[in-house]
Each structure stands twice: as C-alpha cells, then as structure tokens.
Amino acid sequence: MTEAEFTDAVKNCNQRLFLIALSFTGNSADAEDILQNVFIKLWKYDKGFENDEHMEKWLTAVTVNESKNFVKSAFFKHSVPIDEKNIGDYYSFENTEDYDLFSAVMSLPKKLRTVIHLFYYEDLSVKEISDILKISQSACKTRLNRGRAQLKNFLGDEWRNE
Amino acid sequence: MNREDYKRVFSHVSPSEETIERILNMAEKKQKRFKLKAVLLAAAVVILMLCTLIAADAATGGDVFKLEVNGEQVGVVDYVVKTYTGTDENGNEFVYEAVEIPSTNQNIILDVNSAKIEYVGETTGDIVVGVKSALQEDVTAE
Numbered sequence: 001m002t003e004a005e006f007t008d009a010v011k012n013c014n015q016r017l018f019l020i021a022l023s024f025t026g027n028s029a030d031a032e033d034i035l036q037n038v039f040i041k042l043w044k045y046d047k048g049f050e051n052d053e054h055m056e057k058w059l060t061a062v063t064v065n066e067s068k069n070f071v072k073s074a075f076f077k078h079s080v081p082i083d084e085k086n087i088g089d090y091y092s093f094e095n096t097e098d099y100d101l102f103s104a105v106m107s108l109p110k111k112l113r114t115v116i117h118l119f120y121y122e123d124l125s126v127k128e129i130s131d132i133l134k135i136s137q138s139a140c141k142t143r144l145n146r147g148r149a150q151l152k153n154f155l156g157d158e159w160r161n162e
Numbered sequence: 163m164n165r166e167d168y169k170r171v172f173s174h175v176s177p178s179e180e181t182i183e184r185i186l187n188m189a190e191k192k193q194k195r196f197k198l199k200a201v202l203l204a205a206a207v208v209i210l211m212l213c214t215l216i217a218a219d220a221a222t223g224g225d226v227f228k229l230e231v232n233g234e235q236v237g238v239v240d241y242v243v244k245t246y247t248g249t250d251e252n253g254n255e256f257v258y259e260a261v262e263i264p265s266t267n268q269n270i271i272l273d274v275n276s277a278k279i280e281y282v283g284e285t286t287g288d289i290v291v292g293v294k295s296a297l298q299e300d301v302t303a304e
Contacts, residue, residue: 006189010182018177032181039185091175098171105168120168 006043013056014039016122017063023117024067026106028090030076034066041066060122064132071110104154112147119144 001009017038021031041062042055049055070076087106093099105113114133118124124132130140 003189010185014182015176019172032177035177036185043189093174101171120165121172
C-alpha cells in the first residue's frame, strides 16, 4: 500500500471505524487507541485489496476484532474513567434532541449498543451483524429489540421506531 | 429514531485531529525509514565497488582502507562478520562479505584511498557495507 492510498483510507474511513470502536468501548480515548491499531494493521497488510469495498469490509472486521479483544483485556476491565463527564459533552450537537439521542445510545449496555450501532449506522442486516459479532441471528434480534426498547424508555416521545 | 436521524447525530462524533495526525505521521515516518534503507542500500552498493580495495588494504597492512566510527579509527576486520548474497542490476547473484556496524547514532566515515564516504545520523537498523568476495579474490590475486 502506498502512502497516498493509506492517507486516503485514513481520511475516508477514520470516522466510521472510530464509531464502531466507540460502540464497544463507550469512551473516545480507548476508541482512538483501537483506531490507531487498526490503521497500523492496514499499513502492514501486504496482500492487497480487490477494490475499495473489499478494503472497507476488511477494515470493519479488523475494527470489530480489535474492539472485542480490547474490551476483553484485563486493562479495560480494571480501568476506571477519571473523568465522570458525560461522553456527549465532548461533542457539539445541533440541538438537545441530538444530544439526548447520542447520550441514550452511549448509555446502553455494550452488547446492545454495538448491535444498535451496526444496524443503524453501518446499515448491516441481522445476518451480517451476527456473522461479524459471531453470535446467533436470534441473539442479534433479541439485542436489537432490547436496545430499541431501552432507547424508547430513555427518549420517551422523541423515540420513533423504524 | 430512524437511520437518517442516527447517522446525522453520529456524524458529529469523530476522533480528535491529533489522533488522525498521529496515524498519518506514523505512515510518513515508516516511509522515511524505507527511504533511509534505500539510501543505505545505495551507499552499500557504492561502497561495494570501492571496497574491493579492502583486500589490497589487507595486503598492504591497512594503508588503503580506513574505517572510522564516531571519530575513532577501528579495524575493518573486527567488523567483517557476515556473508550476504546480493543481486546486481543485471539480475546476477553475487556473494559479498559485509562490514556490519550494529548500533545506531554513529558517525561513520569510510576512507578508501582518500575517497571518503560519510554517514552521520540516526539509523533504524544495522549499517551493512558490502565487500564483493569475487572482486576481493581478484584483487587478492593481484
């Protein structure tokens, strides 16, 4: 991979991959560390990609695996955030509804949050999510429904189920 | 909430500029390292030609070839440690011995019959200076 190709990949995919990692970690510092590891792997990957779509799928899979390993690590399990500030306060949103939605998603348990994120942001189907997370389709559907139910609970009238 | 709402809200969330800079710089540094390797390789090829005189140096008791590391003259023989296989521009393989200087941050001056080749600065790995055996044999034969 040339430096130019790498730079393009970082510029085009960093936000999407960061959000996947964030859905696992729940905090941006760890998600940024995962993002860095993913791009190190991309830089070292020398087998080449058939096209951009192939590379993006590869990046998604690597990000999910890196994130899963990270949240399973002793470091993550035993670390306590120093800052108790709501993660939504680090970003600027257009209105309070947007802030509420982001905060509601981030307050979901990790297992529900990742499925919700992959479904709503990555546009993945239940089958694709179950494949990538290595869970059954029924477990995936259950998590999706529970996640929606909790979001409805958090957001009240703002919630419109799709 | 529908997908569009979700995507719009999350489009405001991105990694810090510092992280992106760090990732991009990482590739740049790596690229520079590759360039440095290429420079060292090119230097090795030049030295490869000049170092055929090393055999003559040995024959004349060290008058032809001088190797300085960090300003101190050292014995070339101390550094000749390995035999490598290389490929020339015509694709022919050849075997050469190497002067290997195994640490970083060294100022290295190779002085071959007053033609000086100097390398000053950091390296990321060993510096290998090749000496082509076949030519060495030729010179020795003389």
